[in-house]
Amino acid sequence: MDGIRSIRAKSGTNLGGASAHNRRIMIDALRVNGALSRADLARATGLTPQAVSNIIEELARDGLVRSQASVRKGRGQPATPYRLVPExxxxxxxxxxxxxxxxxxxxxxxxxxxxxxxxxxxxxxxxxxxxxxxxxxxxxxxxxxxxxxxxxxxxxxxxxxxxxxxxxxxxxxxxxxxxxxxxxxxxxxxxxxxxxxxxxxxxxxxxTAERLLGAAHGLDHAICIYFGYGLGAGLILNGELYGGAHANAGEIGMILALVPGDGPDVEPLEHYASMAALCKLLDFDPSEPELFAMITDAILRGGPRLEQWMDSVAERLRRTVQILESIFDPQTIILCGGAPRVLIDRLVEKIEPLLPSIAERSRRYPEARLQAGLADPWSAALxxxxxxxxxxxxxxxxxxxxxx
Amino acid sequence: MDGIRSIRAKSGTNLGGASAHNRRIMIDALRVNGALSRADLARATGLTPQAVSNIIEELARDGLVRSQASVRKGRGQPATPYRLVPExxxxxxxxxxxxxxxxxxxxxxxxxxxxxxxxxxxxxxxxxxxxxxxxxxxxxxxxxxxxxxxxxxxxxxxxxxxxxxxxxxxxxxxxxxxxxxxxxxxxxxxxxxxxxxxxxxxxxxxxTAERLLGAAHGLDHAICIYFGYGLGAGLILNGELYGGAHANAGEIGMILALVPGDGPDVEPLEHYASMAALCKLLDFDPSEPELFAMITDAILRGGPRLEQWMDSVAERLRRTVQILESIFDPQTIILCGGAPRVLIDRLVEKIEPLLPSIAERSRRYPEARLQAGLADPWSAALxxxxxxxxxxxxxxxxxxxxxx
DNA sequence: TTATTAAATCAATTCACTTGACTTATTAGT
DNA sequence: ACTAATAAGTCAAGTGAATTGATTTAATAA
Missing domain, CATH: 3.30.420.40 (ATPase, nucleotide binding domain)
Incomplete structure (x- = not known):
């Protein structure tokens, strides 16, 4: 169908595109910074105060932002901060x-x-x-x-x-x-x-959830390792989720050998490090409604089999983190998942200390190299x-x- | 210094930004497609013919594009294709x-x-x-x-x-x-x-070179493995080079264990797979001006030590390719380098067959999963x-x- | 009390793209 | 050979969002 004309080109833009972008950065700025005056927004975005005024007025008319009480903060007319309207x-x-x-x-x-x-x-x-x-x-x-x-x-x-x-x-x-x-x-x-x-x-x-309201809030370069029934990664690059050429980027569960000692017939990472693997180990039925409570209990009870499993998963994830740091040079890596809180937290503990990598810079961000994110059966739905x-x-x- | 105002926000844009973008997509389209008429450009970019006409006129005035002989291609007025001016x-x-x-x-x-x-x-x-x-x-x-x-x-x-x-x-x-x-x-x-x-x-x-004039020409999702004195990867994501939070993205030479059989004290990948490692193996002085010719000779001569080294490098790169495919889901992976042509070609041969990954889809691109790119001591300078x-x-x- | 500073607005201007009508050049069909 | 259809490209007026520069408002510093 496009065999006749197969011209490859990127799309153009116009006033409308620029305007749409400016509206988005206002909302983004308010989301990240809480509440800002129009003057603040103008300075932060590089737009003129007049442009910001018009945009904010329109967003307010659309019910997306709302002013709050004005604040005196020194000389000059007091500023009127605006914030997002949750509804x-x-x-x-x-x-x-x-x-x-x-x-x-x-x-x-x-x-x-x-x-x-x-x-x-x-x-x-x-x-x-x-x-x-x-x-x-x-x-x-x-x-x-x-x-x-x-x-x-x-x-x-x-x-x-x-x-x-x-x-x-x-x-x-x-x-x-x-x-x-x-x-x-x-x-x-x-x-x-x-x-x-x-x-x-x-x-x-x-x-996406981590960026909207979790540990990646306001970060433009973050990798979220998702430990759920399977294992994957969500890639936040330049402030956007990266999907790859066919929307399958981040399938780290498919990675093969990682850990010293792995044999030649090693299975994909996901077969070791996932809730599915844990269910197999504990002989739990994954469709069990009380699965999360059962796993939480099992972890709190502890035991050598479980500790050994967590140690081996932590070792694999430690390697994975080192690979992801080397490849992406991100601000932080977040371990999150459709898995019980205790499991995620225990894994983060066990993954430390991290392996040496380019992320080991003298002046780190406020953000740690690895941190725990949302851990909830509802996190994918969220x-x-x-x-x-x-x-x-x-x-x-x-x-x-x-x-x- | 920015302690006073630490407002995080993205930049806004205006007509000028939109206009700059439209100029760029014209040049990009001509670079990728060779020569196009204004009507072609209008269709491909979504801009109006009038807008394209104005932009092309300006680019021609600036000496960036030039018309060539008009071509009849069916009914209607013949089209005047434009192409980039090399100078x-x-x-x-x-x-x-x-x-x-x-x-x-x-x-x-x-x-x-x-x-x-x-x-x-x-x-x-x-x-x-x-x-x-x-x-x-x-x-x-x-x-x-x-x-x-x-x-x-x-x-x-x-x-x-x-x-x-x-x-x-x-x-x-x-x-x-x-x-x-x-x-x-x-x-x-x-x-x-x-x-x-x-x-x-x-x-x-x-x-960057591969994208301008090599195997990644016109591709928006490609990973270039650079085999030079060290080992690294250049990440082309969404049509742009991705640098990470601190411009160090792609340092795959720092990745640790990869290959079944690696011990716990495995060294970074770069210590196995690089020109530096090869020089060490062959006891060549890396500052030798005739290094490339010497290595080319050595490879053409062959020998068990060299074959064994290439096999082991190929095995590590095979794993690396599988990891990169799993993580990025790219259109293709390109092995290039500041290394002799024969070496790159032999490595690509030896890396095949590739490991199973998400890149193994039924309807592949024209592009292969792995291909050889520029191999030249001058490729980084280029x-x-x-x-x-x-x-x-x-x-x-x-x-x-x-x-x- | 006055000068200074800053927020915010008003009114006019600018600029790149769009719109719609029109011209030009070619081929398809009778 | 003529006419209709089709496509490339231009002309001129229109549009809309940001910019510019002057102005108003409200606070603090001196």
């Missing part, structure tokens, strides 16, 4: 996991307003999608009960699923959800919900909800350009 | 290596017009900078002899040096050029040459020269924004 926008997040689906609704600042989950029937996507659409409907009803005007301000629906996408049989195993990926799920959900739908893998979603917010309001190159 | 801009590249410094001057389309090198005196940067400035002066004289108008059209001077930067003693070894990095070299060169100066590590420079061209003419997010 300015809402977004739905949906996580589709192996045995369960979860939905979350957040507002502009990332407050969670609705949380609901449902068991997925074993019949595969054709039956699953019915459950999913029903769950979304119920969540929206709950939202409307809390905030009657919210429906009008829904900016999108984000979906998080285990990756990688578009690869049918790399390893023919139950670790991947092949059937789900081949089903036209996004179309069905978009139709059913009447919203813009975007798909991310779990790790990317978790990174990240899915963060995606439409980020896509609508975060400054991004692609938001400036025309769509051809 | 529209020039840039100087400078490579500072352990024992030698090289300079290259290229034009807008990447033709090499001048190539010169000089031995670096052992006295360190204070004496080295004299040699360097003298070399640059001579190169410019040679340029003026060829193209009298070129001096006015010099857009900058790129410098390539071994990284990492800003890290004094990670490994205290002669592999790094600590003294050089602590010397205010860039200031001295900028003063001496009267040009904008930018610093990259060798691998980043090589990637890349250094490509940097100012890229910075001045390539579409980039930061080029749209105001400088605060």
């Amino acid at each position: 300015g926008a809402f977004a739905i997040g949906l996580q589709i996991d192996r045995h369960v689906t979860r939905t979350v609704i957040v507002n502009l600042v990332g407050d969670v307003l609705v949380k609901m989950e449902a068991k997925l029937p074993p019949g595969g996507p054709a039956q699953g999608v019915v459950v999913i659409l029903d769950l979304i409907r119920k969540a929206r009803e709950a939202l409307t009960a809390q905030a009657p005007e919210a429906e009008k301000r829904l900016v999108g629906l984000g979906v998080a699923m285990p990756g990688p996408f578009g690869i049918n049989t790399l390893y023919d195993d139950p670790w991947m959800m092949t059937a789900w990926q081949n089903f036209p799920l996004m179309n069905r959900i978009a139709e059913g919900a009447g919203l813009e739908v975007a798909l991310q893998n779990d790790a990317a979603a978790a990174a 990240g899915a909800a963060a995606e439409p917010i980020a896509r609508t309001f975060d400054p991004r190159f692609s938001a400036i350009l025309k769509t051809v | 529209g801009a020039f840039a100087i590249g400078l490579q500072i290596d352990r024992h030698v410094t090289r300079t290259v001057i290229v034009n807008l389309v990447g033709d090499v017009l001048v190539k010169m090198e000089a031995k670096l005196p052992p006295g360190g940067p204070a004496q080295g900078v004299v040699v360097i400035l003298d070399l640059i002066r001579k190169a410019r004289e040679a340029l003026t002899a060829q193209a009298p108008e070129a001096e006015k059209r010099l857009v900058g001077l790129g410098v390539a040096m071994p990284g990492p930067f800003g890290i004094n003693t990670l490994y205290d070894d002669p592999w790094m050029m600590t003294a050089w990095q602590n010397f205010p070299l860039m200031n001295r060169i900028a003063e001496g040459a009267g040009l904008e100066v930018a610093l990259q590590n060798d691998a980043a420079a090589a990637a 890349g250094a020269a490509a940097e100012p061209i890229a910075r001045t003419f390539d579409p980039r997010f930061s080029a749209i924004l105001k400088t605060v």
